[in-house]
Every structure is written in C-alpha cells, then in structure tokens.
Amino acid sequence: MLAFLIRRSLEGLLTIFGLSLLVFLSLHLAPGDPAAIIAGNQAREEELVVIRQRYGLTDPLPVQYWNWATRVVRGDFGTSHWGDRPVGPDLARAFPISMSLALGGLAVAVAVGIPAGVLAAVRRDGLVDLSIMGLAVAGMSMPVFWIGLLAILLFSLRLGWLPSSGWGTFMHAILPVVSVSLASLALLARMTRSLMVELLLEDFVRTAKAKGLPSRIVFYKHALRNALPPLATVIGLRLGLLVGGAVITETVFAVPGLGRMIVQAVNQRDFPVVQGGVLLIALAVIVINVAVDVLYLFLDPRIRYA
Amino acid sequence: MRTRRLHVYLWLTVVALLVLSLGPSTRAGPARGTKIVVGIDTDPPSLDGHSNTALSSDQLFAHLYDRLVMFDMRSNIVPQLATEWSVSNNALTWTFKLRRGHKFHDGTPVNAAAVKASFERLFDPRNPFSRRTLFEMIKRIDVVDEFTVAFSTDKPYGAMLNTMANPSASIVSPTAAAKQDVNTFGRFPVGSGPFFFREWVRGTRIVLSKNPAHWLASQTNVTEIEFRPIPDDATRAIGLETGELDFVTTISPQEAKRLGNNPNLVVYNVRVRQAMAHAIDNKAIVDTFLAGFAKVADSPLPPGVFPYKSQAARYNYDPERAKRLLAEAGYPNGFSSSMWVPVGTYAAAQQISEAVAEMLKKVGINLKLEVMESGQWLVLLRSKGPRESTLEMTYYGWGTQTGEADYALRLVFHTDNFAPACCNRNFYSNTELDGLLDKALGTTNVAERRAAYERAQEILWRDLPWIWIFTVNHSAVGNKALTGVNLLPVELIHFRDASIAR
Numbered sequence: 001m002l003a004f005l006i007r008r009s010l011e012g013l014l015t016i017f018g019l020s021l022l023v024f025l026s027l028h029l030a031p032g033d034p035a036a037i038i039a040g041n042q043a044r045e046e047e048l049v050v051i052r053q054r055y056g057l058t059d060p061l062p063v064q065y066w067n068w069a070t071r072v073v074r075g076d077f078g079t080s081h082w083g084d085r086p087v088g089p090d091l092a093r094a095f096p097i098s099m100s101l102a103l104g105g106l107a108v109a110v111a112v113g114i115p116a117g118v119l120a121a122v123r124r125d126g127l128v129d130l131s132i133m134g135l136a137v138a139g140m141s142m143p144v145f146w147i148g149l150l151a152i153l154l155f156s157l158r159l160g161w162l163p164s165s166g167w168g169t170f171m172h173a174i175l176p177v178v179s180v181s182l183a184s185l186a187l188l189a190r191m192t193r194s195l196m197v198e199l200l201l202e203d204f205v206r207t208a209k210a211k212g213l214p215s216r217i218v219f220y221k222h223a224l225r226n227a228l229p230p231l232a233t234v235i236g237l238r239l240g241l242l243v244g245g246a247v248i249t250e251t252v253f254a255v256p257g258l259g260r261m262i263v264q265a266v267n268q269r270d271f272p273v274v275q276g277g278v279l280l281i282a283l284a285v286i287v288i289n290v291a292v293d294v295l296y297l298f299l300d301p302r303i304r305y306a
Numbered sequence: 307m308r309t310r311r312l313h314v315y316l317w318l319t320v321v322a323l324l325v326l327s328l329g330p331s332t333r334a335g336p337a338r339g340t341k342i343v344v345g346i347d348t349d350p351p352s353l354d355g356h357s358n359t360a361l362s363s364d365q366l367f368a369h370l371y372d373r374l375v376m377f378d379m380r381s382n383i384v385p386q387l388a389t390e391w392s393v394s395n396n397a398l399t400w401t402f403k404l405r406r407g408h409k410f411h412d413g414t415p416v417n418a419a420a421v422k423a424s425f426e427r428l429f430d431p432r433n434p435f436s437r438r439t440l441f442e443m444i445k446r447i448d449v450v451d452e453f454t455v456a457f458s459t460d461k462p463y464g465a466m467l468n469t470m471a472n473p474s475a476s477i478v479s480p481t482a483a484a485k486q487d488v489n490t491f492g493r494f495p496v497g498s499g500p501f502f503f504r505e506w507v508r509g510t511r512i513v514l515s516k517n518p519a520h521w522l523a524s525q526t527n528v529t530e531i532e533f534r535p536i537p538d539d540a541t542r543a544i545g546l547e548t549g550e551l552d553f554v555t556t557i558s559p560q561e562a563k564r565l566g567n568n569p570n571l572v573v574y575n576v577r578v579r580q581a582m583a584h585a586i587d588n589k590a591i592v593d594t595f596l597a598g599f600a601k602v603a604d605s606p607l608p609p610g611v612f613p614y615k616s617q618a619a620r621y622n623y624d625p626e627r628a629k630r631l632l633a634e635a636g637y638p639n640g641f642s643s644s645m646w647v648p649v650g651t652y653a654a655a656q657q658i659s660e661a662v663a664e665m666l667k668k669v670g671i672n673l674k675l676e677v678m679e680s681g682q683w684l685v686l687l688r689s690k691g692p693r694e695s696t697l698e699m700t701y702y703g704w705g706t707q708t709g710e711a712d713y714a715l716r717l718v719f720h721t722d723n724f725a726p727a728c729c730n731r732n733f734y735s736n737t738e739l740d741g742l743l744d745k746a747l748g749t750t751n752v753a754e755r756r757a758a759y760e761r762a763q764e765i766l767w768r769d770l771p772w773i774w775i776f777t778v779n780h781s782a783v784g785n786k787a788l789t790g791v792n793l794l795p796v797e798l799i800h801f802r803d804a805s806i807a808r
Contacts, residue, residue: 032681036688039436044728045688047436054434083351084434084489093508149540156548164544165536167510254536256349256509264348264537267650269681 012286034269078272098257102242105180113185117192139186148179148252165254176253184238195227236292240285341530345542345554349535352492355476356428364473371476371497381709383467397462404453410479411502418455423480437474468708527805553784559597579770581631583621585669595654599781603774606766612710613756617767628669640670646700648683692733711759734771
C-alpha cells in the first residue's frame with residue numbers, strides 16, 4: 001500500500017513536470033505578445049521594451065522556464081504581468097472557491113443522481129423510469145451557460161429568491177452549484193440505472209429477496225454496493241472535470257474562481273497566472289485520482305495494490 | 307410498498323434542496339440606503355492612479371483621485387485641484403494655482419510639492435507606468451509657492467490641459483506612495499478624490515466610501531460605491547433588473563435594447579476606398595448590430611472630441627456609385643482582399659465584419675475574413691514596419707483618452723508614427739496633414755488649433771485612410787433612482803455628482 005502511494009506520487013510529479021512544460025511552451029509559442037497586450041494598441045514600441053525587460057520576457061525560453069520552475073518549487077508563483085501583483089495569494093484565494101464549487105456540485109449530483117438512478121432501475125420501463133431518464137438526457141444535453149441564465153431569470157429575476165451573481169454567502173452558492181452539478185447528476189443517474197438493472201437480475205439479489213429481506217436493504221445494501229466501484233471511478237473523473245471545467249459557470253455567475261481567472265489570464269497572456277493555475281488544477285486532479293484508487297480498497301475488498 | 311420508500315428518499319433530497327434555496331434572507335433586491343452598486347465587466351488590474359492602460363482602472367480613478375483639471379460631459383476642461391491656470395507668453399510654461407486647504411485621504415495636505423512629487427513618481431523610469439509617454443513633453447516641474455505649480459516644456463504644447471485631465475494624471479498622496487511599493491499602493495490606493503478606498507475583494511467587489519471633506523461632498527448623496535465585476539453580459543443586465551445593481555458601465559447593444567493578388571496596392575487608390583465607403587451601408591450596420599446605440603460616422607473625429615466637425619460630404623450607401631468608382635480606378639470586376647477581425651475587443655466585431663464582407667461582395671470585392679483572437683491580432687498589427695507588414699484590412703476601433711484631436715489623429719495618421727514605432731499601421735502619409743497636426747500641437751491658441759484640425763478632418767475624410775463606419779454611443783444602463791451620473795466621451799463614467807433616491 002505504501003509502495004503504491006509512493007509510486008503514484010512519483011508518477012504524479014512526473015505528470016506535473018510534463019504538464020508544466022507543455023503549458024509553458026504552448027503559451028510562449030502561441031501568437032500574442034504579453035507586452036503588447038499590457039500596453040494596449042495605443043502604446044509606443046519603447047514602452048513595450050520596458051515591459052518585456054521588467055518581466056524577463058526577453059530571456060531565452062529555457063531560462064524563463066527554469067526561473068519560473070525554481071521559484072515555484074520554493075513556493076513563489078511569480079508576479080502577474082497584469083497589475084504587477086504576486087500570483088500566489090490570488091491563486092490561494094481562487095482555488096478554494098473552485099474546489100467548493102466542484103465539491104458542492106458533486107455532492108448534489110451524488111445525493112440526487114444515485115437515488116434517482118436506483119429508483120429508475122427499480123421501476124424499470126415504467127413512467128417513473130421514463131421521466132427520470134428523460135430528465136437525465138435533458139440535463140446532459142443542456143449547456144451550462146444556457147441553463148444558468150434560465151435559472152437566473154427564474155430564481156433571481158422572477159422569484160427574487162437568490163442573488164443573480166457573486167460569491168461569498170450560502171445563497172450565492174446555490175445557483176452555480178446546482179448548475180455545475182446537472183451534467184454529472186444526469187450521468188450518475190444513467191450509470192446507476194444501467195448498473196442496477198443488471199445487478200437486480202443477479203442470483204444474489206434473488207436469494208436476498210427469497211430469504212425475505214426488505215427491498216430497501218436488497219437495493220441499497222446488496223445491489224448498490226456492487227455498483228459502487230464503477231460509480232466511484234466516474235465520480236472521481238467528474239470531480240477532476242469539475243475542478244478545472246467550471247469556467248463557464250464561474251463566468252455566468254461571476255464566481256471569482258480559478259477557471260475564470262485562468263481564462264482571463266490566457267486572453268491577457270498573463271503567463272505566471274495561467275501556469276500557476278493549471279499547476280494547481282493538475283495537482284488537485286492527481287490527488288483526486290489517487291484518492292479514488294485508495295477508495296477502491298474499501299469499496300471492493302478483493303482489490304489489492306502491490 | 308418497497309418503492310415508496312425510495313420515492314420518499316428521493317423527494318426528501320429534492321425538497322431539502324428547495325428548502326435550502328429558500329433559506330434565510332430571500333429578496334435579492336436589497337435596501338441599502340444611499341450606497342450604490344455598479345456592475346463592471348472585469349476586475350481592474352490595479353488601483354494605482356499612475357499604473358496602467360486598463361479602462362477598468364481608469365473608471366475608478368476619478369473617484370479615488372483628483373487631477374489638476376478634468377473633463378466635463380462635453381469634453382470641456384474644468385477646474386479640479388487647480389482653480390485657475392495660465393500659460394506664459396512664449397507658451398512654454400503652464401502655471402496652475404491650487405485649491406487651498408484640501409487634504410489627501412491620509413491627511414497629507416494637497417500642495418504644490420505634493421503635485422510635483424506625484425508627477426515625479428509617474429515619470430520615474432523605475433516604476434512600471436507605461437502611460438508616462440503621454441507626458442514626455444514635460445521637461446521640468448517647479449514649485450512656485452505652496453499653492454502654485456509650474457510645468458515647463460521645450461516646445462509649445464497645445465494639448466497640455468487635455469493631458470492633465472486624463473486619468474493617468476491622477477495626483478496620488480506622496481506620503482502613502484513613498485511608504486509603499488507600487489504593488490501595495492495599487493491595492494491600497496490613497497488619493498484626494500471625492501471617495502476613499504475601503505475594501506477590495508479580488509473578483510468580487512471594490513468598495514469606496516464618500517470623502518466628507520471633499521469640495522464635491524455636498525453635490526452627491528451617495529455614501530458608498532461598490533464596483534462589482536460580472537463578466538457575463540446577460541448576468542450583468544439581469545442584475546440591474548433584479549435591483550442588485552444600480553448601474554452597469556458596459557452593456558451589449560442587444561441587452562441595452564432589451565431593457566431598451568496584391569490587394570495592398572489596390573487600397574492605396576483613393577477611388578477604391580471611396581467606392582468601398584459607398585458600398586457599405588453604415589446605417590444598416592448601426593441599426594442591425596448595435597441596436598441604434600451608435601451613430602453613423604460623419605467625420606474622422608467623433609462628436610465630443612475637440613474640435614469635431616461634421617463633414618458636408620457623405621459616403622451614402624450607393625452600390626451603383628461604388629461600382630462606377632471601382633471601374634474608374636481600373637477594377638471594373640472588383641478584386642479580392644482579406645480583413646483581420648479581432649474577437650473580444652470590440653462589440654459584435656465578427657458579425658459586423660461579416661456584414662461588411664457581404665456588402666462589398668455586391669460590388670465585386672471579395673473579402674476573406676481572418677477571425678483571430680485579440681492577443682494575436684495586437685501582435686500582428688503592431689510588430690511590422692511598412693516593408694514587412696502583411697496587413698491588408700482590419701476591423702479597428704480607436705478611443706481618444708485625452709478628448710482632443712491630437713491623440714485621435716497624430717498617433718494613427720502622422721508619418722512619424724509609422725509602425726512599429728507607434729500606431730500608424732496602414733502607413734498613411736500626407737505632408738499637408740503632418741504639417742497641420744504639428745502646427746496644431748505646437749500652439750496653444752485655440753482658434754489656430756481648431757482651424758488646423760478642421761482642415762485635417764477634411765483631408766482625412768477625402769482620403770479615407772480608414773473607412774469610418776460608426777461612432778459608438780458609450781451605453782450604460784442604470785436604475786432610474788440614480789441621477790447625476792456623468793458619461794464622458796472618453797469612455798469613462800463618473801459618479802462624483804451622483805444622487806440616489808430611495
């Protein structure tokens with residue numbers, strides 16, 4: 001187990017190194033000069049020269065990468081080109097926001113999606129099944145920016161229950177969390193249903209029913225238990241996706257998270273912010289994946305890691 | 307029986323979510339007295355009055371800081387920290403008399419020494435202030451007496467007052483600026499403006515409180531301004547409808563409406579450019595894509611910029627005339643060219659460009675649109691001199707930070723400003739125009755400046771180095787209860803005289 005964790009950590013470090021190199025290169029090789037963007041289209045060439053020198057943009061690329069990487073290892077994420085501020089504190093502020101959006105969204109997806117899937121499987125081909133699966137298809141197909149705006153129109157403008165944008169209180173979190181959860185919720189409901197439909201035909205389920213166990217115990221303790229490992233994989237993957245992929249939700253609801261920060265930074269060619277932000281997301285995804293692997297041990301006792 | 311339990315469990319979850327969403331405080335439209343909340347599109351990079359070129363920062367400067375002089379809504383120069391000013395007979399020295407008894411938010415008195423220190427900070431090459439080039443004509447600053455400060459130039463500088471009125475001429479507290487590095491000052495700014503800095507939560511809000519000691523304090527009943535960055539156009543507009551916002555500083559025209567071969571050589575031929583101007587239906591573009599929140603251009607200068615003059619000659623939509631002009635120019639069958647279209651800089655750039663391409667196609671000009679991301683576009687635009695430039699046409703916009711013709715014309719049309727040095731990127735060169743621009747800049751006589759710029763506008767309108775399509779109305783939307791908001795032609799909005807009725 002310990003050997004497994006060590007091996008995975010080393011793999012993770014290697015992944016992060018490769019990724020940081022990739023991000024660095026794609027940013028620096030893409031067209032667009034940060035100095036030109038900082039100075040604007042009305043600036044003169046000599047102002048650009050000053051800006052490039054200030055942020056070390058005239059150094060050769062390997063030198064720039066080395067300077068950046070050695071500073072990051074020491075915990076210094078550098079200075080943003082846009083506003084000349086240290087990147088670290090901004091990342092530290094945005095990261096927990098994105099994490100809580102992702103975790104909140106996932107919690108809603110699990111709490112609603114899995115029971116809905118079980119219910120659909122139990123009522124297979126009935127009206128309940130059809131309506132749940134219909135909603136699930138709709139949930140997976142509707143783009144977040146659209147459903148987000150509809151939710152704002154209904155809950156903020158028409159009903160006046162919730163704030164239309166911003167972040168900070170529980171009320172602010174509800175619309176973005178629910179919007180971000182919908183696709184995962186729908187996916188989990190569909191997966192749970194198809195897994196459960198198969199499992200409910202298994203011999204052990206019939207045995208459990210035959211010996212007179214209440215159906216709640218049969219469904220949740222016996223059948224669902226066996227559906228958990230594949231569900232855990234999907235949940236882990238979705239969480240990874242949610243941490244980095246909430247960009248649109250963050251934009252629509254003006255949530256000051258990491259995704260929105262990175263997109264803005266890409267437009268401004270604010271290299272240190274993009275590099276630092278992507279690094280954090282990569283780290284989070286890797287940690288989540290390892291956690292899911294460890295979770296397997298508890299969900300399926302047959303699994304052993306050498 | 308068995309499924310009922312599941313049913314109940316499922317519904318409990320859903321109900322729990324609904325109950326959560328019904329939570330404690332309900333109505334989003336708040337009671338907040340005389341505090342106003344303004345929706346802006348992006349968080350500014352810095353609040354340092356000298357710092358940068360972002361409109362999102364400039365917007366806040368007029369509230370945090372004072373300048374020697376400022377623009378009113380018609381771009382006239384009005385007194386601020388300076389109550390009166392004069393220029394020496396040789397037109398080389400500008401003397402400003404300062405308001406007495408005014409203080410910065412940290413208690414430092416506003417006097418001639420403070421003004422001098424503020425500009426010296428702006429000019430210091432060690433500080434990352436790219437707008438210092440706007441002030442490069444100023445060679446010396448003298449403290450004449452406690453409340454008199456003089457700026458000297460080597461050559462007469464006609465745009466001195468306009469330069470002093472632009473946002474980068476903000477006067478910062480010398481005490482606070484000396485104590486902190488530029489970075490910290492940008493987060494905790496200290497000026498002498500009608501509002502002082504209270505709080506900045508990145509990406510969420512910037513809060514300013516009224517400065518009761520400011521001479522404008524009696525003009526406004528607004529006690530607090532919160533600027534809230536909301537990137538999405540639709541969300542910002544809804545915030546206004548729900549009452550969460552009192553004002554939005556930028557709004558898409560659609561939202562506003564709802565609430566309310568070698569082509570380079572070709573275009574050197576003035577007839578071809580005039581033909582293109584006649585082939586483009588400016589009014590249709592304004593009505594269709596800008597929902598009327600723009601005005602068809604009728605001069606190289608927009609209304610509100612000194613000394614705008616509406617041109618008698620008009621390039622009406624007239625495809626037949628366009629074809630005739632093309633034929634006269636030697637292109638009876640039209641030609642092909644390309645146009646760069648930046649995405650993310652100008653409202654509806656792509657749609658408008660597509661419409662322009664469609665209109666030009668009708669007279670035989672085939673335009674290939676190269677849609678690109680703004681960052682890439684900026685580099686392509688600025689990096690190349692006349693020999694290397696690959697620019698054929700581009701969708702373009704130009705804002706005039708100083709509210710007068712020098713900034714609007716000299717940077718983009720004077721031969722000295724050929725790219726890559728500055729911003730004449732289509733390499734228009736006309737010695738008569740160069741002479742007029744130099745003359746107007748080198749004199750402080752208003753009548754002479756006006757005459758020179760009026761002639762310059764005629765020349766440009768005839769030569770069409772750019773085809774001017776429209777002037778955007780800077781549109782913003784606010785709650786009816788909020789009055790006295792000033793929209794300046796230089797794209798900025800001031801809440802200095804605002805009042806809110808609640």
